[in-house]
Amino acid sequence: MKKFFKTYLPYYRDYKVKIVMAIIGMLLASGATAAIAYLVKPLMDRIFVEQDIQMLYILPIFIILAFVGKGLGTFMQSYALSFIGQDIIRKLRNRMLNHMMHLDMDFHFRFHSGELISRISNDILRVQTAISSDLAVVLRELVTVLALLGVVIYQSPTLALYSLIIIPLAVYPVEVISKKIKKLSHKSQELNSDLISTLSEIFANYEMIKSYNAQEYELGNFKERNKSFFTTNIKTVKVQQMLIPILELVAAIAITSVIIIGGREVLITKELTTGEFFSFLTALSLLIDPLRRISTAYSHLQDAVAANERIEQILQYKPMIISGDKILKNVQNLEFENVTLKYGDTVALENISFNAKKGEVIGLVGDSGGGKSSMVNLILRFYDPVEGVVKINGIDAREIDVKSLRDRIAIVTQRIYISNDTIAANIAYGVEPDEEKVIEALKKANLWEFVNSLENGIYTVLSEGGTNLSGGQRQRIAIARALYKSPDILILDEATSALDNKSEAAIIETIYALKKDLIVFMIAHRLTTIERADKILVFENGHIVCQGNKEQLSKDCDTFKKLYHIASNI
Numbered sequence: 001m002k003k004f005f006k007t008y009l010p011y012y013r014d015y016k017v018k019i020v021m022a023i024i025g026m027l028l029a030s031g032a033t034a035a036i037a038y039l040v041k042p043l044m045d046r047i048f049v050e051q052d053i054q055m056l057y058i059l060p061i062f063i064i065l066a067f068v069g070k071g072l073g074t075f076m077q078s079y080a081l082s083f084i085g086q087d088i089i090r091k092l093r094n095r096m097l098n099h100m101m102h103l104d105m106d107f108h109f110r111f112h113s114g115e116l117i118s119r120i121s122n123d124i125l126r127v128q129t130a131i132s133s134d135l136a137v138v139l140r141e142l143v144t145v146l147a148l149l150g151v152v153i154y155q156s157p158t159l160a161l162y163s164l165i166i167i168p169l170a171v172y173p174v175e176v177i178s179k180k181i182k183k184l185s186h187k188s189q190e191l192n193s194d195l196i197s198t199l200s201e202i203f204a205n206y207e208m209i210k211s212y213n214a215q216e217y218e219l220g221n222f223k224e225r226n227k228s229f230f231t232t233n234i235k236t237v238k239v240q241q242m243l244i245p246i247l248e249l250v251a252a253i254a255i256t257s258v259i260i261i262g263g264r265e266v267l268i269t270k271e272l273t274t275g276e277f278f279s280f281l282t283a284l285s286l287l288i289d290p291l292r293r294i295s296t297a298y299s300h301l302q303d304a305v306a307a308n309e310r311i312e313q314i315l316q317y318k319p320m321i322i323s324g325d326k327i328l329k330n331v332q333n334l335e336f337e338n339v340t341l342k343y344g345d346t347v348a349l350e351n352i353s354f355n356a357k358k359g360e361v362i363g364l365v366g367d368s369g370g371g372k373s374s375m376v377n378l379i380l381r382f383y384d385p386v387e388g389v390v391k392i393n394g395i396d397a398r399e400i401d402v403k404s405l406r407d408r409i410a411i412v413t414q415r416i417y418i419s420n421d422t423i424a425a426n427i428a429y430g431v432e433p434d435e436e437k438v439i440e441a442l443k444k445a446n447l448w449e450f451v452n453s454l455e456n457g458i459y460t461v462l463s464e465g466g467t468n469l470s471g472g473q474r475q476r477i478a479i480a481r482a483l484y485k486s487p488d489i490l491i492l493d494e495a496t497s498a499l500d501n502k503s504e505a506a507i508i509e510t511i512y513a514l515k516k517d518l519i520v521f522m523i524a525h526r527l528t529t530i531e532r533a534d535k536i537l538v539f540e541n542g543h544i545v546c547q548g549n550k551e552q553l554s555k556d557c558d559t560f561k562k563l564y565h566i567a568s569n570i
């Protein structure tokens with residue numbers, strides 16, 4: 001809990017005016033509540049005991065004023081604190097996405113997208129309720145409790161001592177229950193992440209689910225997780241609800257003691273007036289509600305503390321890929337020197353050496369899992385080698401500013417991201433589209449004819465994932481996007497696999513026409529795609545087993561010959 005306050009209290013510094021408003025509201029509401037309790041004394045003593053008729057007309061005005069004060073105060077502090085809470089959460093949400101987007105690829109492989117969505121939406125929401133309402137409730141009600149305690153002690157210090165001695169009885173069960181709630185909250189939040197992950201997987205793979213008639217299977221998985229989520233939540237509610245009866249029992253014991261002891265003081269020893277006794281009793285009864293609210297808010301805060309621990313866990317991840325400060329301009333050459341890459345303990349690439357220079361097309365071939373995409377990951381600095389060095393223009397890639405490095409590289413893979421936006425925005429992705437450049441990129445990607453035939457041309461809106469396009473058209477959008485960027489290094493990872501031979505040949509032709517200003521890496525299973533490459537790197541189990549052009553490899557490289565043979569039989 002301490003850590004929770006330590007995390008969020010610094011945020012409150014930005015809201016000085018709102019905090020003053022909340023404090024005024026809080027004092028007004030609490031003071032008015034105490035005044036209501038206090039007014040019971042003149043109500044009883046002056047009106048009913050002393051039969052003061054004038055008081056009968058004056059007192060209601062004070063009572064109404066006290067309620068107006070209470071209402072105004074409650075409004076002021078609720079509004080101000082909700083504003084602060086919601087705004088802190090807005091900032092936290094931005095901070096979290098920003099943090100996640102700057103973490104390494106490795107992090108994104110480790111965490112499921114559903115898990116991350118759950119942390120950024122659900123966990124943050126739990127914290128939001130805590131800091132915009134529960135924290136306010138605890139503060140406000142604490143002030144109210146103090147004000148009412150003031151009335152209680154003022155009216156009868158001895159009676160106050162007897163009744164308040166009982167309060168510590170409630171502390172132990174509240175502590176035990178709160179710990180249990182926190183544990184259950186952790187579990188519930190994990191199960192909720194599971195649920196969201198399952199949903200995001202279902203919607204991302206809906207086509208496959210339908211074609212395999214796997215709806216029942218997926219629904220079964222979902223139902224199971226949904227049931228566990230429900231069971232944990234119900235358990236939490238059960239534990240949470242145990243708090244209220246315990247507190248009410250303690251309150252009942254306090255009130256009955258007051259009735260017995262206070263009654264004696266009024267009737268027998270005459271130490272108290274009837275009015276003082278009833279004012280005391282009213283203040284004591286008014287204490288029950290704020291105490292109950294504090295305990296409920298406290299149990300919600302436990303939930304938020306658990307959620308916050310999950311948020312902190314993500315925020316504590318630090319990127320391992322640290323940017324250098326050398327700005328990369330105009331890539332002339334790229335070199336791998338004895339590079340080894342590991343994913344965890346698994347060696348993906350070992351002792352890789354080659355070089356490439358501007359104007360060259362480098363083909364990457366080899367068995368599936370051979371390490372081709374891993375090599376590309378190193379060029380983009382998604383990972384760093386555990387041994388050896390990747391050099392660009394003779395500079396260790398680790399010394400280069402990562403943004404400037406990635407600005408000079410364009411990659412097209414088989415996973416194509418198309419957003420629900422215009423073709424122009426999809427091509428210029430991330431920057432304001434330049435109409436002429438968009439058209440030029442579309443022409444190079446052999447897609448202009450198609451786009452031009454559409455009613456809205458480059459302003460045609462594509463559906464999410466490009467579902468209103470064919471597989472080949474989607475690939476050509478991705479190629480146009482890469483060319484729009486005017487990169488120095490172009491990476492095509494199975495980028496033309498969905499195209500028919502004619503379209504592929506046209507795009508390859510374009511790439512060769514542009515190659516004098518580029519270093520092109522082409523990963524392809526079809527050897528026809530890379531047979532014109534200046535250099536072909538042949539991968540096998542994380543090693544480059546041969547390198548050279550097609551003629552050289554056809555003579556000297558058994559792996560290449562075997563691959564070629566396999567490919568020519570397909």
Ligand SMILES: Nc1ncnc2c1ncn2[C@@H]1O[C@H](COP(=O)(O)OP(=O)(O)OP(=O)(O)O)[C@@H](O)[C@H]1O
Nearest residue numbers: 109343346348367368369370371372373374375539
């Ligand atoms: N992020 C990752 N975490 C752990 N292991 C990985 C990761 N990416 C790839 N691998 C493993 O590294 C090895 C090389 O994979 P890589 O994707 O580089 O091969 P590839 O030659 O591109 O294969 P394909 O032709 O099938 O795309 C494989 O054994 C793969 O399972």
